[in-house]
Structures are given as structure tokens and as C-alpha cells.
Amino acid sequence: MQSRKNYAALALLTLAFAACSGGQDANAPVSRDDASNAADEKIADTTMVETAVMEVEGEAPAASAAAVAFAAECDQRIDAADELFNALEASEGPHTVDTTLESYNDLGIALYNGYAKSSLYANAHPDESVREAGRECEQRFDELNTRLSLSRPLFSAISTIDVSAEDEATRFFYEKQLRDFRRAGVDKDEETRARISAIREELLVIGQQFSKNIAEDVRSIELDSVDDLEGLPQDFIDAHPPNEEGKIVITTNYPDYFPFSRYAKNDAARKALTTQYMSRGYPANEPVLEQMIEKRHELANLLGYPNWAEYVTEDKMVASAENAADFIEKVADLARPRAKLDENVLVARLRQDYPNVDSVGIWQRNFVDNLVREEQFEVDSKLIRQYFAYDRVRDGIFELISDLFDVQITPWQTEVWDDSVESYELKDGDRLIGRFYLDMHPRDGKFKHAAAFPIVAGITGKQTPVAALMCNFPGGDGTEGLMEHSQVNTFLHEFGHLIHFLFAGDHRWVGNSGIAAEWDFAEAPSQMLEEWIYDKQTLQSFGLNDKGEPIPDELIDKMNAARKFGLGMGNRQQMFYAAISLNYYNRDPASFELLPLMKQLQAEYSPYDYLADTHFYTSFGHLDGYSAIYYTYAWSKVIALDMFSRFAEDGIRNTATAREYRDKVLAVGGARPAAVSVKDFLGRPYNFEAFAESLAVDGEGAGPLE
Numbered sequence: 142m143q144s145r146k147n148y149a150a151l152a153l154l155t156l157a158f159a160a161c162s163g164g165q166d167a168n169a170p171v172s173r174d175d176a177s178n179a180a181d182e183k184i185a186d187t188t189m190v191e192t193a194v195m196e197v198e199g200e201a202p203a204a205s206a207a208a209v210a211f212a213a214e215c216d217q218r219i220d221a222a223d224e225l226f227n228a229l230e231a232s233e234g235p236h237t238v239d240t241t242l243e244s245y246n247d248l249g250i251a252l253y254n255g256y257a258k259s260s261l262y263a264n265a266h267p268d269e270s271v272r273e274a275g276r277e278c279e280q281r282f283d284e285l286n287t288r289l290s291l292s293r294p295l296f297s298a299i300s301t302i303d304v305s306a307e308d309e310a311t312r313f314f315y316e317k318q319l320r321d322f323r324r325a326g327v328d329k330d331e332e333t334r335a336r337i338s339a340i341r342e343e344l345l346v347i348g349q350q351f352s353k354n355i356a357e358d359v360r361s362i363e364l365d366s367v368d369d370l371e372g373l374p375q376d377f378i379d380a381h382p383p384n385e386e387g388k389i390v391i392t393t394n395y396p397d398y399f400p401f402s403r404y405a406k407n408d409a410a411r412k413a414l415t416t417q418y419m420s421r422g423y424p425a426n427e428p429v430l431e432q433m434i435e436k437r438h439e440l441a442n443l444l445g446y447p448n449w450a451e452y453v454t455e456d457k458m459v460a461s462a463e464n465a466a467d468f469i470e471k472v473a474d475l476a477r478p479r480a481k482l483d484e485n486v487l488v489a490r491l492r493q494d495y496p497n498v499d500s501v502g503i504w505q506r507n508f509v510d511n512l513v514r515e516e517q518f519e520v521d522s523k524l525i526r527q528y529f530a531y532d533r534v535r536d537g538i539f540e541l542i543s544d545l546f547d548v549q550i551t552p553w554q555t556e557v558w559d560d561s562v563e564s565y566e567l568k569d570g571d572r573l574i575g576r577f578y579l580d581m582h583p584r585d586g587k588f589k590h591a592a593a594f595p596i597v598a599g600i601t602g603k604q605t606p607v608a609a610l611m612c613n614f615p616g617g618d619g620t621e622g623l624m625e626h627s628q629v630n631t632f633l634h635e636f637g638h639l640i641h642f643l644f645a646g647d648h649r650w651v652g653n654s655g656i657a658a659e660w661d662f663a664e665a666p667s668q669m670l671e672e673w674i675y676d677k678q679t680l681q682s683f684g685l686n687d688k689g690e691p692i693p694d695e696l697i698d699k700m701n702a703a704r705k706f707g708l709g710m711g712n713r714q715q716m717f718y719a720a721i722s723l724n725y726y727n728r729d730p731a732s733f734e735l736l737p738l739m740k741q742l743q744a745e746y747s748p749y750d751y752l753a754d755t756h757f758y759t760s761f762g763h764l765d766g767y768s769a770i771y772y773t774y775a776w777s778k779v780i781a782l783d784m785f786s787r788f789a790e791d792g793i794r795n796t797a798t799a800r801e802y803r804d805k806v807l808a809v810g811g812a813r814p815a816a817v818s819v820k821d822f823l824g825r826p827y828n829f830e831a832f833a834e835s836l837a838v839d840g841e842g843a844g845p846l847e
């Protein structure tokens with residue numbers, strides 16, 4: 142996600158940062174602190190990504206030798222890119238594919254590699270001053286990219302190239318470049334272009350302020366007695382002794398908030414903490430968000446669009462703000478019957494303790510969801526963890542990918558930025574497909590979520606793709622690193638981005654290479670791969686305890702039953718978030734106020750009532766990064782399940798189907814519209830059927846009480 146945000150800024154060259162990330166992305170939280178997969182924590186994680194950005198603040202460390210060296214490398218890379226850019230601007234033509242477009246592509250590659258390496262170091266290098274140097278370098282590439290995107294001479298040169306005799310991939314790349322130039326505003330007059338640049342810069346600062354206000358607004362409640370901690374694990378209780386005044390302080394930080402919202406039996410205390418949690422960023426962020434929305438509206442108008450949502454959906458699969466609205470409506474409708482069943486189960490359980498309730502409050506959802514999972518689905522996460530030691534999980538995922546796609550993963554001897562980082566090569570027989578790093582365990586100052594970071598774009602005949610997975614899983618510290626099932630799921634999800642990037646690393650044009658398809662498709666391959674992590678054969682191949690016994694059938698059955706529970710309410714809540722995201726951006730900012738519109742959307746979509754005195758939108762970090770398109774995650778899911786339907790039919794380990802999928806979807810990268818690739822693989826256009834089936838209430842039902 143963090144990378145995606147940058148990608149959005151890098152309009153011109155479609156750098157295709159493979160982003161992904163934690164939170165809303167993975168079905169599971171990715172930090173070690175909160176290992177549960179209650180549907181709503183997705184949202185929480187998303188703001189965590191934003192807070193990671195904020196670590197930028199603070200005193201600059203003294204530069205180490207490594208930082209000085211990296212800064213010098215950055216200078217060199219920027220100079221080299223500048224030189225290519227200046228030469229292109231000065232070139233008089235004639236402009237052809239083999240001359241100008243190739244040079245332009247080289248410039249794109251220089252930008253891609255330079256930006257990617259700085260981003261990697263900014264997020265992963267163990268030396269703080271190198272991380273700082275990485276962030277500075279990222280900004281310089283950002284600035285250079287903005288200059289490119291508004292360069293008239295460059296645009297004129299590119300637009301006179303004749304591509305009519307070229308192959309489909311070249312023509313597609315070319316059309317995307319022209320479109321992105323126009324979307325950047327290159328064809329506007331000088332005054333307008335200056336205003337566009339100014340707004341972009343302002344938006345960057347506004348976005349940083351928005352994140353900062355969320356990250357810094359740590360709130361708390363005070364409890365009078367240890368009795369108020371009833372239900373919480375002993376290690377939590379031990380870590381929260383009464384202070385000098387005899388009060389126990391519980392904060393809105395994740396390591397406090399998530400266990401407390403899940404386990405605390407004191408309903409009033411849970412409600413008080415949730416109220417604080419959902420007030421983070423208020424009131425400071427209200428004017429900041431208003432400004433963000435206004436500036437984006439102005440920017441969209443300057444670029445010739447009626448509002449920001451129209452602008453930002455135009456180059457996505459969804460294609461228009463109206464289609465996005467229809468999509469949200471459709472998913473919300475599909476989820477409604479199952480949401481009702483979910484709610485019945487939760488209310489019935491709540492009534493055992495609180496006889497008068499007739500609905501689930503937002504401060505009760507994690508608590509009661511957990512109770513139902515423990516009591517009725519008997520999913521014992523402590524038991525499950527015994528089967529997922531980190532090393533075995535990693536080897537199991539390697540084996541799954543190797544078998545499915547008929548490839549080999551072997552160690553790669555190279556330098557790494559930290560001793561704990563592993564490096565590998567992905568090969569197809571003798572052919573090297575790409576290389577990757579695994580940086581999988583927490584470290585001070587490291588990126589705190591889970592994501593795939595591109596490092597080198599794969600360009601045919603020029604460079605082999607390289608990427609890194611950055612996660613924060615247990616292990617790597619001498620322990621066996623027992624993982625939650627949700628973390629295994631996250632591992633495979635991120636690995637999905639990795640292989641997508643590497644398989645798509647054999648293209649002539651940088652804008653077609655890697656995860657370069659439309660943003661709302663980007664999560665589909667990873668979400669599809671998650672299906673394997675509920676497959677018995679796959680799980681039992683590497684899910685072994687320390688006696689070497691495979692995870693029992695019965696436990697896997699329970700995990701699958703529990704997986705469906707909560708999907709109805711979870712999807713409706715997600716559509717509520719998607720609706721806020723879209724509706725704040727699809728109209729004139731002067732025509733609405735934040736709180737009343739949010740309340741109206743909540744009543745329409747959310748399974749939970751508005752909690753008095755809260756202002757959720759001031760801590761909804763994705764209103765910056767995703768802006769209007771929070772729907773994308775659900776959109777990708779629809780396509781993921783549709784693509785999986787072929788595996789469901791042909792067999793989940795069918796290598797011929799996997800080969801077809803690799804060739805027709807993954808390897809294609811961004812060389813054609815994603816819808817065309819999916820149709821090629823499925824033999825028909827994608828549809829909603831498999832997704833609707835996943836929410837159907839007939840047959841399996843929503844819960845054991847039904």
C-alpha cells in the first residue's frame with residue numbers, strides 16, 4: 142500500500158509498484174501484536190500503514206558511511222536519469238519506436254530502478270541514516286517524475302511516434318503513456334500546469350499531515366481495578382499494572398486496543414475504549430480532510446473531470462465512478478442475507494450475557510465474534526500454531542509454487558542488507574525467471590506490515606526482475622517461530638504478488654512489466670492464491686507439528702467452517718468503508734459535510750449503528766492513499782474467486798490449468814487490459830457468480846446456530 146501510494150504519484154511512467162500490504166490487503170493483520178482475523182481489523186491495519194509513513198518525522202540521524210555511499214549512488218542515478226530526460230527533450234526527431242520510444246523506455250527503467258531501490262532502503266535498511274537517505278532519494282525521484290509528466294517537449298516527441306505497424310503490446314504501452322500524459326495535465330496551458338503542480342505538492346503535505354494526526358493521537362481510558370481486565374490473557378494483565386494513582390491505563394495503540402476489544406468482558410470499558418479509538422485524529426483531521434477533498438476536486442476540474450472520483454476511476458477496470466457505485470451496491474446487496482444470519486448468531490450469543498440487546502454494537506463485534514469462534518467453531522488458534530513453524534511454512538510455500546507452476550526455487554548467493562535476509566532464484570529449467578529476497582522477521586526501524594517490494598523491473602534482454610518480500614512473522618530469533626494461520630495466509634498472499642511480478646518480468650516496455658495491470662486487478666492473483674491455504678492436501682504437506690504429525694483433517698474442517706462465518710457482516714462493513722471513500726470524492730465538496738454524509742452511508746451499508754461522539758473518517762487513513770477507490774480490494778476478490786473457479790473445476794493442483802493461468806494472466810503483466818487476460822484464461826468474461834456463491838446462505842449456512 143505504501144508503495145501504491147507512491148505509484149499513484151508516479152503517473153507518467155506507470156511504474157507499477159507492486160504493492161500490497163498489510164492490512165486491508167491481507168485478510169489478516171500482519172503485525173505480531175494482533176493476530177486475529179476479525180473482519181474489521183482490516184481497516185485498522187490500513188491506518189497502520191499510514192502510521193509507518195510518519196516515522197519519517199523526527200531528527201535526522203548522523204549519516205553513516207553506508208548512507209553517504211547510498212546518497213552518492215542516488216546522485217548518480219538521478220544524474221543519469223536527468224541526462225536521458227534532457228536528451229529526449231532536446232531531440233529533434235524524427236521520432237520512432239526504435240529511437241525515441243526506446244530512449245523514453247530507458248528513462249522509465251532508470252526511474253523505476255532508482256525509485257524502487259530507495260523505497261526498499263527507506264523501509265528495510267537496518268541503518269537509520271540509510272533509511273533517511275532512501276527517503277530523500279524517493280522524494281527526488283518523485284519530483285523528477287512530476288517534471289517529466291508535465292514536459293511539453295517530451296510529450297510532443299512521444300505523440301508524433303507512429304506505432305501503427307507495431308505489435309499489440311507496444312501499441313498498448315504507447316496508448317497508456319499518452320493517456321497518462323494527458324491525465325497528468327501536460328496538454329493544459331502553462332498557468333494551469335503550474336497550478337496542477339502546486340496542488341500536487343500541497344496534496345503531498347496534506348496527506349502527510351493527515352497520517353501524522355492519526356499516528357500521534359494516542360488516546361486512552363483509565364480503569365479503576367484489575368477486575369476490569371477480566372477476560373484478558375495473563376500476559377496482558379501483567380503488562381498493565383495500576384499506576385501511582387491506582388489506575389490502569391489502556392491506550393488506543395494496537396497492542397492494547399485489539400486484545401482489549403476482543404477479550405475484555407467489561408462492556409462499558411470496551412465501549413469507552415472503542416469510542417476513543419474511533420475518535421483518533423479528531424478534531425485536527427477534519428479541516429485537513431476537507432482540504433484534501435477540496436484540493437483533489439479542484440485538481441480533477443482543472444484536468445477536465447467533474448470530480449475526483451471520475452478522474453481516479455477512469456484508468457481502472459471499473460472505468461467510472463458510477464460503475465464503482467453500482468459495484469458497492471451490488472456487493473452490499475449480495476452480502477445482506479448472510480449478514481442477517483451472522484447477526485442472529487452474534488446477538489444470540491450476546492444475549493447470554495446481556496439479555497436485553499437486540500443488535501451488535503461496534504464495540505462488541507470483536508468480542509462476540511471471538512466468543513462464537515471459540516465456543517461454536519472450536520477453532521483453537523494455539524493448537525493450530527503448533528503446525529506452522531516458520532521454516533516449514535516457507536519451505537511448504539516454495540514447494541506449492543514449484544509444483545503448481547513447474548519451477549524451481551534455489552538459493553542465490555548475493556549481498557543482503559541485513560544478516561537475516563535470505564535470497565533466492567526462481568528458475569524454469571535452465572531459464573532464470575527472476576530473483577527475490579525474503580526479509581521476513583521484525584527488526585527495529587523496519588517496515589511494520591507485509592508487502593512485496595519491486596527492486597528491478599524485468600526487461601527482456603536488459604535486466605532480470607528482482608523483488609523482496611517484507612513481512613514481520615515470528616521466527617528468525619532462534620525460536621521455531623510458530624505462526625498463526627492468518628499469518629501463513631498473509632505469507633502466501635504476499636508470495637502471490639512476488640510471483641506475479643517475477644513471471645511478468647519478460648517484457649520490452651517497462652510500463653508493461655510486473656504488476657502493471659489496472660490497480661483494481663492487482664490484488665486478484667494474491668487473493669486467489671489464498672484459496673490454497675484452506676486446502677487439506679496443501680496444508681498437510683507442510684503443516685506438521687514437532688512430532689512430524691500433519692495437521693488433522695478435523696481441524697482443517699473447522700478452520701474452513703469458521704472462514705465463512707462473519708463474511709456477511711464483514712462485506713457490508715467493507716462496503717460502508719468503500720462508500721465513504723467514493724462518496725466523499727464523487728461530488729462537489731461544497732455540497733456536503735463529512736459527519737452527516739458518513740452517518741447516512743453508515744445507515745445504508747454498515748451492520749453497526751453509529752457510535753455516539755465518534756468521527757471515524759478522521760482516522761480512516763486510506764482516504765488519502767486510496768482516495769475514492771477503496772472498492773478495489775473487493776473488486777479484486779470478485780475476480781480472484783471467478784478465476785479460482787477453473788481450479789475448483791479442474792483440480793486445485795492441476796498443473797496444466799496453472800500453466801495456462803501463468804501464461805495468460807500472470808506473465809502478461811500490464812501488456813493488455815486485465816479483463817482481456819482474465820477472459821483469455823476463463824474462456825468467457827469475468828462475472829460475479831463465484832463471489833455470490835461464496836456469500837450464499839443456502840447449503841452451508843452462516844453459522845452453527847442456524
Ligand SMILES: [Zn+2]
Pocket residue numbers: 160161162166167634635638664667
Ligand atoms: Zn496484497
